Amino acid sequence: MIRGFRQIALLTIVSRIFGFIRDITFSHFFGAGGLLDAWIIAFRIPNLARRLFGEGAASASFIPVYSEQLAGDRDRAANLANTMITTIFVLLAGVVLVGEVVIWCYYKFFANTSETQLVLSLTSVMLPYMVLVCTVAILGGILNVHRHFAAPAAAPVVLNIFIIASILLTGWLFGVPARQQPFYVALAVIVAGCVQLGMQIPPLRRAGVKIRPAWHIYSSSFKKVIFLMGPMIIGLTVTQINTLADDLIAWWFSGSAEKGYSFFLMGNEILFPLKRGSVSYLYYSQRLYQLPLGVLGISLATAVFPVMSSYAASRDYSGLSRAISSGIRSSVFMAVPAIIGLVFVGKPLISVAFEHGKFSSQHTDMVALTLFFYSLGLCGYFGQQVLTRAFYSMQDSRVPMRSALAAVLVNVVLNLTLLWPLGTAGLAASTAICSYLQVIILLTALLRRLDSSILAGFSVTVCKTLICSAFMSVVLLVTWWLSKTSCGILRLLTMVPAGAIAYLFAARLLAMKELSLLTRGRKAVVRDEKSS
Numbered sequence: 001m002i003r004g005f006r007q008i009a010l011l012t013i014v015s016r017i018f019g020f021i022r023d024i025t026f027s028h029f030f031g032a033g034g035l036l037d038a039w040i041i042a043f044r045i046p047n048l049a050r051r052l053f054g055e056g057a058a059s060a061s062f063i064p065v066y067s068e069q070l071a072g073d074r075d076r077a078a079n080l081a082n083t084m085i086t087t088i089f090v091l092l093a094g095v096v097l098v099g100e101v102v103i104w105c106y107y108k109f110f111a112n113t114s115e116t117q118l119v120l121s122l123t124s125v126m127l128p129y130m131v132l133v134c135t136v137a138i139l140g141g142i143l144n145v146h147r148h149f150a151a152p153a154a155a156p157v158v159l160n161i162f163i164i165a166s167i168l169l170t171g172w173l174f175g176v177p178a179r180q181q182p183f184y185v186a187l188a189v190i191v192a193g194c195v196q197l198g199m200q201i202p203p204l205r206r207a208g209v210k211i212r213p214a215w216h217i218y219s220s221s222f223k224k225v226i227f228l229m230g231p232m233i234i235g236l237t238v239t240q241i242n243t244l245a246d247d248l249i250a251w252w253f254s255g256s257a258e259k260g261y262s263f264f265l266m267g268n269e270i271l272f273p274l275k276r277g278s279v280s281y282l283y284y285s286q287r288l289y290q291l292p293l294g295v296l297g298i299s300l301a302t303a304v305f306p307v308m309s310s311y312a313a314s315r316d317y318s319g320l321s322r323a324i325s326s327g328i329r330s331s332v333f334m335a336v337p338a339i340i341g342l343v344f345v346g347k348p349l350i351s352v353a354f355e356h357g358k359f360s361s362q363h364t365d366m367v368a369l370t371l372f373f374y375s376l377g378l379c380g381y382f383g384q385q386v387l388t389r390a391f392y393s394m395q396d397s398r399v400p401m402r403s404a405l406a407a408v409l410v411n412v413v414l415n416l417t418l419l420w421p422l423g424t425a426g427l428a429a430s431t432a433i434c435s436y437l438q439v440i441i442l443l444t445a446l447l448r449r450l451d452s453s454i455l456a457g458f459s460v461t462v463c464k465t466l467i468c469s470a471f472m473s474v475v476l477l478v479t480w481w482l483s484k485t486s487c488g489i490l491r492l493l494t495m496v497p498a499g500a501i502a503y504l505f506a507a508r509l510l511a512m513k514e515l516s517l518l519t520r521g522r523k524a525v526v527r528d529e530k531s532s
Contacts, residue, residue, distance in 0.1 A: 011153035012295045018160035023287050024353055025167045029181065031358025032280035032367070034115055034256060039182040040283045041251060042122030043189070044244050045099075046129040049092070050137065061228035062141050064309040064395055065221050070145060071313065080221045082214035085138050087222075092131045099127050113258050115276075118182075125186040132193030139200035139211075144306060146207040155196040162192035228397045241404070242411045242434060243286060246427040249415050250278040273420050277363070281424045284354060285371035288346065292338035293381050300330055301385035308393035321453040324390045324446065326514075328454065329461040331382035333514035336465050337472055337503045342375035344476045345495055352488040369425045377432025380439050387442040394449075403441035407434040461514060468506035475502035 030036040062084055069077035107120045140152025166188035170176035176184060204211060216222060255261035255272035262271045304327045311320035347368035355364050388400045411434040418426030446454055479498045483491045507515045 011150060011157070012299050015153070015156040015160060016291050016295055018157055018164065019287065020291070020353065022160045022164050022167075023284060025164055025171075027284070027354035027359040027363075028357030029167055029171045029178065030280075031360070032277040032284070032363040033358070034276040035118075035178060035182065036283070037251060037254075037276060037279035038115060038118045039122055039185065040279050041247055042119050042182075042186070043126055044247060045123060046126050046133065046189075048240055048244055049130040050133045061225050061392065061397065062138065063145055063306060064313065064393055065225050065228075066142065067145050067306065067309050068313045069221050076219075076221065078209065079214055079216045079219065080225070081138075081142050081209065082212055083216045083219070083222050084225065085135060085211060086213050086215060087217060088138055089131060089135050092134055096127050096131055100124055103127070115256065115258060118179075122182055122186050125183060126189050129189050129193045132190070132197055136193070136196045136200060139197075139204060142209055143200065143203055143207065144302065146209070147306075148203050148207060149303075151199050151203045155199060158195050158199065159189065159192040162188040162195070224395070228392070228395055241408055242431045243282075245408070245412060245415060246282055246431060247279050249412075249419065250274055250282055250424060250427060253419060254278045274423060277366075278424050281363070281366045281370050282427060284350065284367045285374050285424075285428060288349065288371050289342060289374040289378065289381075292334070292342075292378065293385075296334045296338070297331065297378075297382040297385050300327065300334070300382070301389050304386065305389040305393060308390055312393040312395070317450060318453075320390075320393065321450050321456075324386070324450070324454045325456050325458070327386035327390070328383065329457060330514050331386055332379060332458075332461055333465055333507075333512065335379040335382040336469050337499070339375050339378045340469050340473055340476070341496070341499055342371060342378075344473075344480065344499070345492060346371045346375065348488050348492055348495075352492060366424065370428045373422075373425045373428035373432055375432075376429075377435040380432065380435025383439040384435060384442070387439060387446065390446060390454075391442070396449075399445045400442065403438045403445075406441065407438040410434050410437060457513075461512070464507070464510045464512050468503050468510065468512070471506040472499050472503040475499060 026036060030039070066077055066080055069080050103120050103124045107117060107124075111117045111120055136152075136155055140155065143149070143152055163185055166185045167181065170181050170184045201211070253272055254274040254276050256276040260272075261275075262269050264270070304323055308320055308323045308327075311317070311323055347364065350364050350367050350371070351361075354367070355361060391397065391400050411430050414430035414433060415427050418430055420426070422429060476495055476499045479495045480491070483494045486494070504515070
């Protein structure tokens with residue numbers, strides 16, 4: 001688990017660095033307006049499929065069953081893997097074809113503004129990426145079971161590199177008009193998907209996995225995967241579904257010169273609470289709060305999931321409880337300082353990174369406020385990733401589905417309520433609140449399913465984490481005051497390392513076992529878990 005976590009985390013850091021550079025190029029060439037709003041919404045559909053299959057349903061349902069088959073009969077495991085790949089490819093290819101027809105019909109007969117036409121056009125270009133990225137996700141799940149994490153974790157790096165290159169080449173070298181640039185970026189996404197697919201093949205061959213078409217859809221193992229997958233589609237991706245809901249609501253309730261700045265309801269004229277650019281505010285803030293979530297939260301959950309699956313497959317519920325307990329405590333240990341860090345450095349980071357080109361200081365203020373509310377939910381986002389996978393390791397997808405449905409429904413209600421007083425920040429606050437709601441539901445169900453040992457050491461970890469975080473906050477305040485005359489980038493280069501070092505130093509002084517995840521070997525962690 002530890003080796004896998006570090007490998008995934010390292011490659012995820014590289015990916016997030018390139019993702020951050022990608023967002024900087026977006027801010028320079030597109031700013032925060034209707035053009036970027038359209039590109040973001042168009043990319044959400046294939047990107048949601050990546051979330052579903054790359055970090056969600058197919059992989060989460062497939063890994064436990066594949067692990068089980070691999071331990072008993074490698075030939076049956078190979079048939080399951082190839083059937084899964086073939087089925088996903090064929091079904092999603094059909095979805096893409098139907099989707100393209102639907103988009104064309106809507107564009108032809110119902111799209112009455114150029115803004116809507118732009119969203120539909122970009123969506124039609126990027127929709128095939130859904131097939132590529134979901135196939136890559138299944139291949140990555142197979143590699144994870146064989147304890148190979150590098151190629152799957154490196155795939156997002158490729159996507160970011162292609163997007164960055166397309167923006168810079170079209171914007172600086174070829175001088176493509178701004179309204180045409182998003183189409184070239186969309187084409188780069190498709191090319192990146194092909195490269196991502198090719199990257200997975202060599203390590204699969206080294207692992208002894210031969211990829212070929214198969215259609216054993218009536219096998220008991222495949223039926224089990226499909227049975228688990230349906231509920232998982234909702235259960236594991238609630239944060240992404242809520243994020244998509246945020247974007248769509250922000251788009252619908254944003255006024256513009258073409259659309260107008262008000263609407264009529266029951267004969268009354270009502271001003272739109274938002275303006276074009278609101279989706280962009282959400283996007284930039286999401287990218288920043290998802291930095292610690294992707295580097296730490298999802299890496300932790302991805303690494304611990306095969307471990308939990310192995311314990312569950314062998315009916316070692318004591319070991320499963322220890323793994324869950326370790327995941328929960330590690331989530332708190334990493335999420336709390338991430339919240340504090342984003343609160344302190346959020347606005348300076350946004351200003352330094354994005355405030356140039358078409359991105360103004362007003363945009364900085366809006367993104368910073370939205371980021372503040374998103375970041376408050378980090379403990380919930382981390383906990384979701386671990387707790388949902390705990391259920392999936394036991395091949396139970398119904399409880400996460402129910403909790404996710406409750407969270408999505410509450411999120412929509414809160415969105416429409418908080419949108420008016422808080423604007424885009426209200427949408428972020430709603431998502432944060434719902435993350436904790438889902439954690440409470442999942443944790444309660446796990447306590448009933450297993451026992452209180454999944455919370456062993458939790459209160460101690462929380463207390464120590466809060467002490468370390470308080471020390472970190474003092475160091476950040478002092479560093480902020482001492483560097484107040486420095487330029488923005490120097491202040492960041494001072495505050496971020498100072499805060500991280502302060503937190504890790506305090507954690508070492510308090511002898512926190514969770515520090516082992518970052519600094520010590522696998523054997524040390526095993527000893528710590530057995531002693532807890």
